[in-house]
Amino acid sequence: MRCKLRGRYWSIVRAILPRSTLGLCDYAKRTITISTARKVRGELELDTTIHELLHACQPDLAEETVEEVASDIARVLWRLGYRRNGDEITK
Numbered sequence: 001m002r003c004k005l006r007g008r009y010w011s012i013v014r015a016i017l018p019r020s021t022l023g024l025c026d027y028a029k030r031t032i033t034i035s036t037a038r039k040v041r042g043e044l045e046l047d048t049t050i051h052e053l054l055h056a057c058q059p060d061l062a063e064e065t066v067e068e069v070a071s072d073i074a075r076v077l078w079r080l081g082y083r084r085n086g087d088e089i090t091k
Contacts, residue, residue, distance in 0.1 A: 006056075011029075013031060016035070023048040027056075046078060051066055
């Protein structure tokens with residue numbers, strides 16, 4: 001999917017990544033990649049997606065800050081009922 005972040009278009013894709021990598025943010029290609037691993041489902045998938053979106057929007061943020069903010073936002077959205085339904089996010 002394509003989305004606009006801070007005035008620039010980015011692609012969000014799912015792909016096979018190294019075992020320890022949940023997601024990647026490639027600034028040069030403006031691509032966010034989320035792992036297709038079975039463990040990256042549910043709230044962890046939401047957390048990972050938000051994490052990589054934060055990197056794309058605010059590349060100067062410290063990794064610790066990105067991790068904390070992404071996890072907090074994902075937890076709240078998950079509790080509010082946001083879920084992935086195929087290729088769509090539903091509530």
